[in-house]
Amino acid sequence: MKPTMEDVAARAGVSRALVSLVMRNAPNVSALRREAVLKAAEELGYSPHVMARSLASRTSTVLGVMVNDLRNAFFADVVEGLDAAAQAAGFDLILNTGGRVPSRESTALRSLLSFRPAGVILLSPVVPASAIEAAARQCPVVLVSRTSRAAGVDTVNDDGEAGSALAVEHLVGLGHRRIAHLDGGGAAGAAARRRGFRRAMTAQGLEPIVVRSEHTDTAGEKAVLELLSTYDRADLPTGLVAGNDFNAVGAISALEDNGLRVPGDVSVVGYDNTSLASLRHVSLTTVDQPRTEMGRLAFEALLERVRGERTTPARHLLHPSLVVRSTTARR
Amino acid sequence: MKPTMEDVAARAGVSRALVSLVMRNAPNVSALRREAVLKAAEELGYSPHVMARSLASRTSTVLGVMVNDLRNAFFADVVEGLDAAAQAAGFDLILNTGGRVPSRESTALRSLLSFRPAGVILLSPVVPASAIEAAARQCPVVLVSRTSRAAGVDTVNDDGEAGSALAVEHLVGLGHRRIAHLDGGGAAGAAARRRGFRRAMTAQGLEPIVVRSEHTDTAGEKAVLELLSTYDRADLPTGLVAGNDFNAVGAISALEDNGLRVPGDVSVVGYDNTSLASLRHVSLTTVDQPRTEMGRLAFEALLERVRGERTTPARHLLHPSLVVRSTTARR
DNA sequence: TCTATTGATTAGAGCGCTCTAAGCTTGTAG
């Protein structure tokens, strides 16, 4: 059906090996032959068969990517960054999801490995560490938004502690003293954000208030209601550091429902800088993770391993930044 | 490095061919040998090499997917649907983006084709029709959110006309008579939505008002400002059918900034039912496209072609549905 | 003139698998 290298060779009047050389644009091919081959390939609409190439060369240009949840804008952004970097370097992505179910993720991971990829990148996987280490025995593995102690595994994470600290410092700088954190429970990264909040508050000589919550808008509302029932209006925290943007939006809506103005009475900081936060209607002050950059870094880490430039584990901790919008104000 | 079929065969004391049969779980293999092979494979951690298999069998279990923009939740949802269906049928996705730039999309498409995939699915591609038809000569092609007349190409689209009509009918049913559409300009699907709006209004004996806009929140704000400067307060449309959810949110915030209550004074309907719309803070009445279903259907269409069950083009037009929330009210 | 030397080209084995056709066992019937 599709023309093969042999067809191109026949048409150009050269050997298959020469066509191979031209296709990989190797040196030591005369301009004359090169032109002839290129012309024949063009006329036949030939393009090399990646899989055959991979098999013969015993190398792979395929990168396995397992995504925790594509619907989550965070991962979509990371994949975009990954794709851009991979394409630029001539790699292709094969992509999977495991629906956040360990058993399905294991299957997905196995499926990726059956391509004998150059490497595998896992975005916030929920498979057990042992499965990750097993994968790392087959090819380089990079984890995004998940930590690992394994030597064969690189990691790329956002410094959640620093992010929370950024939020706290911003609020303190605006004169706030009573600040509460609506934490993300067991969600990925929530522990670091909580820890960062506690440390930053203590460092400022303030009492950290932590309300257990989740990374959803309804949980944000509930958390605010809880605060309202716990504190007198006069003692209510004037600053809120939400676990993520969704949580923040829920919190804001509960505050407004209860007659409190944002940022007039209470300032709110989100986390993640999702597209939601930038809507003028919302205009949320939030902590931004360099998501696309995280994807790029994950690819770079893999590439270094593939090229054998590094064998020690890389532990990237990216520094988040604060995006100040309209939900925070001076006390 | 990784064990091959030969290794398994040696360990199980059988031939490579028998291992192959077991791996494809073919019939006519004695239980005795099957067990032995499975045991050996297990012990060695063997799993078949997909690429080698593909090469030898001259069939592919790879599906090429080119995404217009992964950051767009719409496509992310479609990909999720696609992935679920593909995984269930034993196919793998290789995924690409072309950054909405025709030349880069062409490169991306070529890259997908170099895998000799079983088929290719393009999500709202911007490449010229000729490129799509050329691809269709190599393998089945399914287009999502883009139409085509080519016989070798299947399409899966949301019925934008019907969606707009749904919105209009909802508003009319609530007693609205002056209704405006904030259209999406040249965006994918915008033309159908505009057309549907016009037809539905005319069918109701009403005058369609169309304001040129875009699929962003800032454009939604601008469109509302334009309406406000065009009409007296008394004549202002009481119903707005936005081009999409972002546009609707922008419109709402401009309305509120100008002292108009939603839905008290003006009712607003969005389009797409993004995660944004379901936030309690926003709670937008909107038109829902069955996105995951679109992904599944795209896969089904491909599968039918691959299996040779169908050679005529499939033209799926999915019926959207209205999700009524809090931004629309009786007049 | 003959041999090195260099650069361009090609033959051919092999990557890990599938698949066809052939081979080997049995069991049963003639």
Place this chain on the structure above:
DNA sequence: CTACAAGCTTAGAGCGCTCTAATCAATAGA
């Protein structure tokens, strides 16, 4: 005891490519 089918198993070619080693042509040096 031979014949034959049916059920299992295997040899071996080949998928489209890469890569090493060998070949060949042309030029340079002695």
